[in-house]
Amino acid sequence: MRIDRIDHFVITVADPAATARFYCDGLGMELVTFAGGRQALAFGQQKINIHVKGKELEPKAQTPLPGSSDFCLISSQPLEAWMTHLSRLGYPIELPPSPRTGATGPIRSIYLRDPDGNLVEISNY
Numbered sequence: 340m341r342i343d344r345i346d347h348f349v350i351t352v353a354d355p356a357a358t359a360r361f362y363c364d365g366l367g368m369e370l371v372t373f374a375g376g377r378q379a380l381a382f383g384q385q386k387i388n389i390h391v392k393g394k395e396l397e398p399k400a401q402t403p404l405p406g407s408s409d410f411c412l413i414s415s416q417p418l419e420a421w422m423t424h425l426s427r428l429g430y431p432i433e434l435p436p437s438p439r440t441g442a443t444g445p446i447r448s449i450y451l452r453d454p455d456g457n458l459v460e461i462s463n464y
Contacts, residue, residue, distance in 0.1 A: 344384075345385060346385065346386075347379065347385060347386045347387065347388055348387060348388070348408075348410070349387070349388040349389075349390055349399075349400070349403075350387055350388075350389060350390070350405075350408050350453075350455070350457060351390045351391075351392050351395060351400070351403040351404060351405050351407070351455075352389055352390070352391060352392065352405050352454075352455050353391075353392050353405045353454075353455055354454060354455075355378060355389055355391055357454040358380075358389060358453065358454055358455065359378070359380070359389075360454075361430070361453045361454050362380045362387070362453070363380070364428060365424075365425060365428055365430050366382075366412070366459075366461075367382070368380040368381060368382045368387075369381045369382070371386070377389075377396065382412075390403060392404070392405055405455035405456070405457075406455040406456030406457055407457070408457040408458070409457065409458040409460075410457075410458075410459065410460065411439075411441065411446075411448065411460040411461075411462055412459065412460065412461050412462070413441070413446075413462055413463070413464065414461055414462070414463060415463070416463075417463065418436045418447055418448075418449050418461065418462075418463055419436075421449060421461050422435070422436075422449060425451060430451055431451065432449050432450070432451050433450045433451050433452060433458075434448075434449060434450040435449060436448070436449055437449075439460075439462065441462060441464060443464070444464060445464070446462040446463060446464050447462060447463050448460045448461065448462040448463075449461050449462075
């Protein structure tokens with residue numbers, strides 16, 4: 340028995356409109372609505388489901404809180420291009436390109452925070 344890949348994960352947010360602006364305008368994801376008005380941020384073959392604080396879908400994490408996530412997203416675009424793009428939109432980079440270790444080998448990463456304070460790592464292999 341083994342797990343093959345991530346399909347989706349959930350972030351709990353305070354302001355879904357601010358979240359959508361950050362992930363769609365800033366990171367190029369697509370806001371999708373499904374199952375009775377629920378929302379998610381789609382990219383590639385994955386998605387990030389959005390739960391609004393206090394209105395989470397059951398079952399949910401034991402202690403769902405905005406700003407408690409920390410995750411890495413892989414991009415084929417150079418990190419320097421990301422830095423220019425994000426700067427233009429007013430999203431500050433918290434940590435400039437740094438060597439890290441990804442799931443399948445060495446990566447270079449930049450770090451920034453979404454509107455709830457979640458740590459978002461954008462990386463290149």
